[in-house]
Amino acid sequence: MIRTVARKEMLEIIRDGRFRWSAAITLLLLCGALAMGWQHYRDVASQHEAARRDTRQQWLKQGEKNPHSAAHYGVYAFKPRMPLSLVDPGVDPYVGVAAWLEAHKQNEFKFKPAQDATALQRLGELTGATVLQLLLPLVIILLTFSAFASERELGTLRQLMSLGVSRSDLAWGKALGISGALAMLLLPATVIGVAGLALTAENGALAGSTPRLLLLFAGYLAYFAVFLGISLAVSAKASSARVALITLLGFWIFNGLLAPKAVTDLARSIHPTPSTLQFARDIEHDIENGMDGHNPADSRAEALKQELLRKYNVDSVNKLPIDFNGVRMQAGEEYGNQVFDRHYGALWATYDRQRRIHDLASILAPSLAIRSLSMGLAGTDFPQHAHFSQAAEQYRRLINREMNMDLAHHAKGKPVYMAKESLWQKIPDFHYEAPGLGWVVRNHTLSLVLLTVWCLAAALAASWMSRRMEVI
Amino acid sequence: MLFLIAKNDWRNIRADRTLWAIALLLTTTILYGVHNGASWVDFQKRTIQGALADEAERHAAIKQGIEDANAGRTSPPSWKDPRSPYAVGYRLGSRFATMPPAPLAALAVGQSDLLPYYFRVTVNSRDTMLGNDELENPVHLLSGRFDLAFVIIYLFPLVILAVSYNLISGDKEDGTLALTLSTPVSLPSLAMGKIAFRAAFVLTLGAVLSVAGALLSGIDLSAPGAAPRLLLWMGAVAAYSIFWFGLAVLINAMGRNSATNALALSGLWLVFVLLIPSLLNVGIKTAHPVPSRVEMIQAMRHASDAVTAERSRLMAEFLEDHPELAPAASADTNAQFAVRSVAMTEELERRIQPVLDEFDKRISRQQQLADQYRFLSPAILTQAALYDLAGTGVHRYKHFLNLAANYHQQWQAHIQPKMMQTVKLSTASIDELPRWHWQEEDTADVLGRAGTHTAALALTAAFVIAIGVLALRRFPVVG
Numbered sequence: 020m021i022r023t024v025a026r027k028e029m030l031e032i033i034r035d036g037r038f039r040w041s042a043a044i045t046l047l048l049l050c051g052a053l054a055m056g057w058q059h060y061r062d063v064a065s066q067h068e069a070a071r072r073d074t075r076q077q078w079l080k081q082g083e084k085n086p087h088s089a090a091h092y093g094v095y096a097f098k099p100r101m102p103l104s105l106v107d108p109g110v111d112p113y114v115g116v117a118a119w120l121e122a123h124k125q126n127e128f129k130f131k132p133a134q135d136a137t138a139l140q141r142l143g144e145l146t147g148a149t150v151l152q153l154l155l156p157l158v159i160i161l162l163t164f165s166a167f168a169s170e171r172e173l174g175t176l177r178q179l180m181s182l183g184v185s186r187s188d189l190a191w192g193k194a195l196g197i198s199g200a201l202a203m204l205l206l207p208a209t210v211i212g213v214a215g216l217a218l219t220a221e222n223g224a225l226a227g228s229t230p231r232l233l234l235l236f237a238g239y240l241a242y243f244a245v246f247l248g249i250s251l252a253v254s255a256k257a258s259s260a261r262v263a264l265i266t267l268l269g270f271w272i273f274n275g276l277l278a279p280k281a282v283t284d285l286a287r288s289i290h291p292t293p294s295t296l297q298f299a300r301d302i303e304h305d306i307e308n309g310m311d312g313h314n315p316a317d318s319r320a321e322a323l324k325q326e327l328l329r330k331y332n333v334d335s336v337n338k339l340p341i342d343f344n345g346v347r348m349q350a351g352e353e354y355g356n357q358v359f360d361r362h363y364g365a366l367w368a369t370y371d372r373q374r375r376i377h378d379l380a381s382i383l384a385p386s387l388a389i390r391s392l393s394m395g396l397a398g399t400d401f402p403q404h405a406h407f408s409q410a411a412e413q414y415r416r417l418i419n420r421e422m423n424m425d426l427a428h429h430a431k432g433k434p435v436y437m438a439k440e441s442l443w444q445k446i447p448d449f450h451y452e453a454p455g456l457g458w459v460v461r462n463h464t465l466s467l468v469l470l471t472v473w474c475l476a477a478a479l480a481a482s483w484m485s486r487r488m489e490v491i
Numbered sequence: 492m493l494f495l496i497a498k499n500d501w502r503n504i505r506a507d508r509t510l511w512a513i514a515l516l517l518t519t520t521i522l523y524g525v526h527n528g529a530s531w532v533d534f535q536k537r538t539i540q541g542a543l544a545d546e547a548e549r550h551a552a553i554k555q556g557i558e559d560a561n562a563g564r565t566s567p568p569s570w571k572d573p574r575s576p577y578a579v580g581y582r583l584g585s586r587f588a589t590m591p592p593a594p595l596a597a598l599a600v601g602q603s604d605l606l607p608y609y610f611r612v613t614v615n616s617r618d619t620m621l622g623n624d625e626l627e628n629p630v631h632l633l634s635g636r637f638d639l640a641f642v643i644i645y646l647f648p649l650v651i652l653a654v655s656y657n658l659i660s661g662d663k664e665d666g667t668l669a670l671t672l673s674t675p676v677s678l679p680s681l682a683m684g685k686i687a688f689r690a691a692f693v694l695t696l697g698a699v700l701s702v703a704g705a706l707l708s709g710i711d712l713s714a715p716g717a718a719p720r721l722l723l724w725m726g727a728v729a730a731y732s733i734f735w736f737g738l739a740v741l742i743n744a745m746g747r748n749s750a751t752n753a754l755a756l757s758g759l760w761l762v763f764v765l766l767i768p769s770l771l772n773v774g775i776k777t778a779h780p781v782p783s784r785v786e787m788i789q790a791m792r793h794a795s796d797a798v799t800a801e802r803s804r805l806m807a808e809f810l811e812d813h814p815e816l817a818p819a820a821s822a823d824t825n826a827q828f829a830v831r832s833v834a835m836t837e838e839l840e841r842r843i844q845p846v847l848d849e850f851d852k853r854i855s856r857q858q859q860l861a862d863q864y865r866f867l868s869p870a871i872l873t874q875a876a877l878y879d880l881a882g883t884g885v886h887r888y889k890h891f892l893n894l895a896a897n898y899h900q901q902w903q904a905h906i907q908p909k910m911m912q913t914v915k916l917s918t919a920s921i922d923e924l925p926r927w928h929w930q931e932e933d934t935a936d937v938l939g940r941a942g943t944h945t946a947a948l949a950l951t952a953a954f955v956i957a958i959g960v961l962a963l964r965r966f967p968v969v970g
Contacts, residue, residue: 037754048766055773063783070785077792095792097785110629113605115622116784129622130784131605133632135854137775137861138602138878138885139871141635142644142768149769157761161754261750265653268757276645277520280637284527287631294538295626296609300545370628377630401629 024192032200056105057215067097083437086422093121096411101398107148109399120415125359156246163250168260190485235396242389248477255488278384286373345426388466496684521700524639528597529708542587580614580906588895593882594717599640601883655739657749716934727876730948737955744962767868794842809834829910876944
């Protein structure tokens with residue numbers, strides 16, 4: 020019975036001009052967005068790869084220099100692009116593309132691509148993610164709002180019931196039929212998306228991202244199921260097709276447009292972000308005066324001097340077997356690192372608490388759950404940006420330690436000490452390993468759970484409402 | 492007659508709960524939007540005050556430091572000696588260039604969360620000012636803020652469509668249309684009467700709430716330019732709303748049933764508010780792609796490496812051009828160092844300028860294209876007008892960038908000669924450091940730009956209404 024209902028439903032949808040049009044437009048937009056995403060990914064990935072090689076060569080070929088000058092010269096860390104960013108670029112346009120890794124300072128990533136775009140960017144960007152999160156649910160609503168409501172208005176629902184079709188068979192049949200029509204839209208897009216990924220797979224990108232891709236796919240299917248279930252439930256309950264449509268459109272607007280913005284301001288007011296000015300001032304203050312406020316830089320250096328004099332049992336810095344400046348600068352770096360860890364740690368914890376509010380708000384709007392999950396799986400959420408920043412920062416600390424230690428061990432007694440390429444070679448090339456699927460999933464457990472809850476609740480609502488729906 | 496129709500409509504709608512639901516929705520969203528805008532403005536103001544306090548504190552410390560060092564109480568190393576123009580110009584004495592929020596800034600956050608509103612100005616080359624943005628959770632930048640402009644651009648049309656999608660079709664379905672039209676009233680005047688009532692309701696509610704919210708949140712209407720900006724703001728909102736009412740009339744005139752009208756109107760909303768802007772954004776980016784900032788960073792680094800490699804030659808050339816600045820043969824290394832650093836900064840700026848110019852050129856081309864095609868969607872026109880009037884769009888930011896660049900030059904011109912002549916700064920010379928003066932954008936310019944957009948909106952609205960009224964003449968009242 021279910022099959023008969025499903026076949027009838029699907030046939031009816033496919034014959035409907037409204038479906039053909041909306042499906043064609045959505046498919047076109049989705050493929051267009053994926054193609055653009057693919058091209059953008061390819062361009063940016065190759066630019067960043069070239070720049071990465073370039074910055075390495077600059078470091079190696081910087082010529083004879085004092086190691087501390089080399090640390091000041093530093094290198095740049097360029098944020099790599101994840102292959103799945105072609106589906107969901109996530110926060111990539113809103114974080115900087117590169118950070119300068121220099122002595123004494125942990126720098127922010129600079130140059131957000133969105134700053135180089137017009138204000139149109141803020142009205143909406145055409146990406147695979149926007150089509151999947153915003154437009155496809157709309158197509159689902161358009162296909163489903165009249166499922167029961169218009170059969171009731173036409174009187175065919177009463178006929179069906181009189182034939183002894185069970186309500187749950189009818190609901191399942193409708194759900195399957197609509198899913199079938201949707202699959203005709205999604206299948207080509209998926210094939211194109213996967214083909215795009217395979218084309219960029221010079222370095223095993225496809226193989227590496229397969230688990231992420233599968234989970235992403237499952238996540239979006241669950242999200243679509245939520246809309247299908249809710250639409251069926253509303254269609255069963257609503258007094259007319261018109262009321263069903265308007266209710267569902269209201270939910271769609273709340274879910275996709277109102278909720279993300281409303282939560283942004285809510286999260287900001289509950290967990291305020293500091294200003295750059297305040298942030299920089301606090302760091303400067305802690306380095307200058309000590310984190311507890313009673314341990315200024317000068318007395319830290321003095322204490323270090325006394326400690327070294329005691330250790331080597333000498334009475335002046337000149338008699339130390341090592342270069343005091345190198346040791347002092349490394350101690351300064353290490354103190355600075357503690358300060359940076361504290362302040363960046365606090366900032367990122369604030370962002371994380373804000374993210375938690377976004378995730379919790381997906382109790383009201385499933386779009387927030389899928390958005391968070393989708394960015395996470397595509398490798399374009401903030402935690403993964405922070406993960407990269409952290410790796411770059413560790414690399415900066417490595418460079419500084421090597422440079423300072425070289426000074427400590429070789430600069431003793433030389434008025435002008437210059438190091439050569441052999442020292443620069445000691446610094447390994449910066450290689451970044453993106454976190455695995457497990458790490459990402461742990462970060463997004465809440466949204467994963469809430470999306471599942473939504474899915475179950477929508478299925479329950481659909482079956483509950485269809486079992487109790489009025490026939491006339 | 493119009494009044495009678497409107498009055499009757501009022502009675503009908505009053506009995507319906509939708510109107511009250513809509514009034515409640517508008518009230519909450521507008522007040523929430525204005526509140527959010529106001530707290531953002533407040534944050535910016537506090538940050539700017541913090542910057543000025545920081546500056547005052549540092550300058551006081553410098554003066555104290557100069558007195559202490561002159562009196563021999565301290566002997567700071569040259570890199571943080573408050574008497575050294577080098578230390579003061581690069582770090583200790585730096586001042587902030589700030590852009591205070593415009594009078595109506597609380598009404599639209601616009602681009603102000605993405606673009607910086609203060610820079611720390613030093614003797615360093617100009618490019619070092621770039622990229623020092625305000626901290627913000629990138630997810631928040633991606634979502635954008637819930638401000639009044641958002642409510643107007645996205646939600647207002649939906650509210651309008653919700654109250655008018657069945658303007659005529661509803662009456663027809665109820666069977667009252669034929670009855671009404673049997674009295675001496677024409678269909679166009681019936682439609683206009685109904686629209687007039689609904690427009691009056693939605694617009695009055697919107698206007699009263701916006702102004703009340705704005706005043707409650709501390710907008711100062713006596714600030715220069717605030718009142719005319721607010722008036723034009725209302726004008727733009729009215730024109731945008733009338734466009735959507737017009738569209739509802741036009742769709743109703745097609746004579747389909749209410750459900751089809753609702754579907755068609757939501758489709759149009761989707762096209763104008765979401766699809767056209769994002770397609771235009773994609774088109775513009777494809778037509779005039781901005782070169783990669785990654786490549787810019789590399790180009791700047793190559794330039795800076797080249798300048799460093801050629802520093803001796805550059806210094807010799809610089810001294811040929813400025814013999815008066817040549818340190819005496821006996822001068823200390825600080826003077827040599829200062830001359831070399833000024834020569835290098837100058838050369839670096841000269842070499843980087845073409846790279847930066849290329850960026851500015853591409854971005855302004857994108858902007859030009861966006862300006863040309865914004866007439867494709869009333870939502871884009873409205874966004875442009877509202878951001879401009881609130882002073883949170885790209886125009887005021889560019890104005891700020893220009894002022895900041897001038898100030899940076901002024902700062903360099905003041906400090907660099909002192910660096911090269913190794914002047915010892917006195918407490919009086921700290922007070923003489925160039926001060927930042929914010930100069931508001933010319934109100935006439937702002938009103939001109941936003942006025943053009945509003946006029947374009949009004950024209951579009953008038954056009955849609957005219958077509959709608961024409962189409963109503965062929966409306967199938969029965970059947």
